[in-house]
Amino acid sequence: MIAVPLVLYNEIRKTFIITWNYRVDLAIQFLTLVLFFVFISFFIGSGTIKSEGLPAVLLGYLIWLYAVMAISNMSTSLSGEASVGTLEQIYMSPVPAWMVIVGWVVANFLQHTVIVALLGVILVMILPVTLPLELAALPPFVLTMIGLIGFGYAIGGLTLVYKQVSSVSSLLTNVLLFLNGSLLPVHHFPAWLETIAVFLPTTQGIIVLRRVVVDGASLTAVWQDGSMVFLAIQSFVFLVVGWILFNVGERVAKQRGTLGQY
Amino acid sequence: MNAIELVSLTKTFHRRGSAPVRAVVDLSLSIPRGQIFGFLGPNGAGKTTTIKMMCGVVIPDAGSVKLLGHDVQRDRSAAMRQFGTVLEGARTVYWRLSAMENLMYFGRLKGVRDRYLKPRADRLLKELDLWERRNDDVREFSRGMQQKVAISAALMSDPPIVLLDEPTLGLDVESAQTVREWVSRLAKEENKTVLLTTHQLAMAQELCDRVAIINEGRLIADRSVDELLSLFRRDYYTIRVGGLFNGQGSLPEGLTLEPGDSETTISGDIADQDSLHQVLRCLREEGLPILSVQRAAPSLEHIFMDLLNEDRK
Ligand SMILES: Nc1ncnc2c1ncn2[C@@H]1O[C@H](COP(=O)(O)OP(=O)(O)O)[C@@H](O)[C@H]1O
Numbered sequence: 001m002i003a004v005p006l007v008l009y010n011e012i013r014k015t016f017i018i019t020w021n022y023r024v025d026l027a028i029q030f031l032t033l034v035l036f037f038v039f040i041s042f043f044i045g046s047g048t049i050k051s052e053g054l055p056a057v058l059l060g061y062l063i064w065l066y067a068v069m070a071i072s073n074m075s076t077s078l079s080g081e082a083s084v085g086t087l088e089q090i091y092m093s094p095v096p097a098w099m100v101i102v103g104w105v106v107a108n109f110l111q112h113t114v115i116v117a118l119l120g121v122i123l124v125m126i127l128p129v130t131l132p133l134e135l136a137a138l139p140p141f142v143l144t145m146i147g148l149i150g151f152g153y154a155i156g157g158l159t160l161v162y163k164q165v166s167s168v169s170s171l172l173t174n175v176l177l178f179l180n181g182s183l184l185p186v187h188h189f190p191a192w193l194e195t196i197a198v199f200l201p202t203t204q205g206i207i208v209l210r211r212v213v214v215d216g217a218s219l220t221a222v223w224q225d226g227s228m229v230f231l232a233i234q235s236f237v238f239l240v241v242g243w244i245l246f247n248v249g250e251r252v253a254k255q256r257g258t259l260g261q262y
Numbered sequence: 263m264n265a266i267e268l269v270s271l272t273k274t275f276h277r278r279g280s281a282p283v284r285a286v287v288d289l290s291l292s293i294p295r296g297q298i299f300g301f302l303g304p305n306g307a308g309k310t311t312t313i314k315m316m317c318g319v320v321i322p323d324a325g326s327v328k329l330l331g332h333d334v335q336r337d338r339s340a341a342m343r344q345f346g347t348v349l350e351g352a353r354t355v356y357w358r359l360s361a362m363e364n365l366m367y368f369g370r371l372k373g374v375r376d377r378y379l380k381p382r383a384d385r386l387l388k389e390l391d392l393w394e395r396r397n398d399d400v401r402e403f404s405r406g407m408q409q410k411v412a413i414s415a416a417l418m419s420d421p422p423i424v425l426l427d428e429p430t431l432g433l434d435v436e437s438a439q440t441v442r443e444w445v446s447r448l449a450k451e452e453n454k455t456v457l458l459t460t461h462q463l464a465m466a467q468e469l470c471d472r473v474a475i476i477n478e479g480r481l482i483a484d485r486s487v488d489e490l491l492s493l494f495r496r497d498y499y500t501i502r503v504g505g506l507f508n509g510q511g512s513l514p515e516g517l518t519l520e521p522g523d524s525e526t527t528i529s530g531d532i533a534d535q536d537s538l539h540q541v542l543r544c545l546r547e548e549g550l551p552i553l554s555v556q557r558a559a560p561s562l563e564h565i566f567m568d569l570l571n572e573d574r575k
């Protein structure tokens with residue numbers, strides 16, 4: 001079906017044009033992100049910046065940024081489109097809405113990858129930290145992103161029904177910074193908290209990525225110790241559950257006649 | 263095949279803490295191709311809910327919608343290609359995109375390729391006098407221009423069916439006029455089926471071939487505009503004669519006489535042609551010249567109010 005690539009291109013193009021409209025805000029946000037990490041480094045090094053342990057934290061920070069993007073973007077985009085009055089139009093495409101929204105996901109992923117890459121380069125330049133670019137990091141990275149996308153769709157389904165999810169999702173993303181192990185690896189957590197943390201998006205991804213990128217473990221090693229398998233299963237479950245929740249949310253909104261409300 | 267086929271469409275909204283609202287009750291309608299159909303009703307009658315069920319963004323409790331034979335719930339993808347719509351509300355396009363980008367966007371959203379879209383967008387923008395400002399952001403436009411962009415966006419995929427919810431609401435007189443002329447041209451030149459909702463009767467009277475009147479979710483009338491007008495034509499006549507007439511006793515009951523300086527006006531209900539001739543004969547016998555005979559034309563406004571009053575009884 002020709003309509004699907006066309007509609008995806010359409011959403012990516014629209015997202016890029018609108019983002020460009022807000023480029024000044026984006027630049028300010030970017031500066032905040034740089035400064036935020038510098039403060040984190042001070043905090044971790046108890047007032048000085050030590051290179052020891054910093055790569056692991058930087059890696060966690062960058063992955064957390066992807067989580068922020070996936071979660072907050074889905075809820076703000078959906079309620080944004082509803083308030084602009086265009087969400088119902090999206091639901092009148094011959095292409096199913098969840099598929100149209102894949103376009104948002106792709107556009108966002110591309111935008112954030114540019115931001116994260118730039119941020120990574122700047123932080124590596126100004127701080128005593130390096131992050132080797134390992135090709136082996138790609139599979140766990142992709143799996144982590146798939147899980148996140150699923151989680152994003154779940155948030156999307158909730159947004160369609162409960163509308164005011166933005167505040168909850170921003171709380172969630174902030175809490176996630178502490179719970180996903182980006183600042184402090186989860187094995188330092190009390191056992192009960194570690195159990196919760198491991199079922200949150202990106203936690204397991206960060207564990208596996210650290211092993212590969214920071215400790216230099218091979219893919220075979222992380223596969224054999226089961227951590228990669230757990231990541232794969234978890235991401236797949238997130239994706240399926242997210243897709244189901246999105247469809248349920250959509251149906252409830254259509255039944256209540258509140259799809260276009262915000 | 264009918265362009266639009268609604269069968270026993272029913273929708274009740276349940277809201278926590280308030281009584282259920284029966285927005286649409288057992289509504290059936292068949293609209294053939296090429297018709298401009300006016301969907302009239304007071305606020306809260308269920309017009310928007312009906313349109314949204316036709317667009318597939320509200321799921322009916324019962325009944326079905328078919329657009330050119332495609333069921334909106336069961337054959338969604340094909341059904342979505344049959345129509346373009348502007349739903350009610352001040353914002354239905356992207357304010358942060360230019361007029362041109364909006365049109366291209368909404369065309370692609372319906373699955374139409376750029377090579378078909380570009381000439382269509384050019385034409386629509388030129389026809390609606392938006393060409394000069396095609397690259398400006400829509401947020402800089404007046405309300406009237408924004409509505410023109412919204413309507414053009416709905417037409418980008420060249421759909422056979424166009425659904426418009428209160429298309430002139432909140433527009434200035436001039437833009438409202440442009441929109442009306444445009445809707446009427448669309449149906450004639452492009453043979454589109456247009457369903458529009460309005461509570462402005464003058465618009466329905468000017469544009470529509472047929473109107474349905476809905477009140478509290480139920481259809482209370484569905485006829486051609488001409489039929490509706492003649493059905494409710496009041497047999498109310500005004501006859502002016504020269505000179506003074508005082509033969510009231512010879513006239514049928516119920517007519518009133520209004521003597522003037524040099525003429526008399528006789529007015530009232532005259533049931534049929536026979537009675538009318540009888541009245542005229544009577545005047546002639548008095549030897550008075552008949553200056554004029556006029557039948558009062560009912561407006562849709564009157565009919566509408568009559569129907570609603572009857573329905574409320
Ligand atoms: N999503 C909804 N939830 C609850 N009630 C609704 C909803 N949408 C419409 N209604 C109610 O249904 C009735 C019909 O509304 P609507 O279709 O918008 O009427 P109209 O467009 O003719 O003004 C109104 O009483 C309205 O308050």
Ligand SMILES: [Mg+2]
Nearest residue numbers: 309310311350
């Ligand atoms: Mg309405």
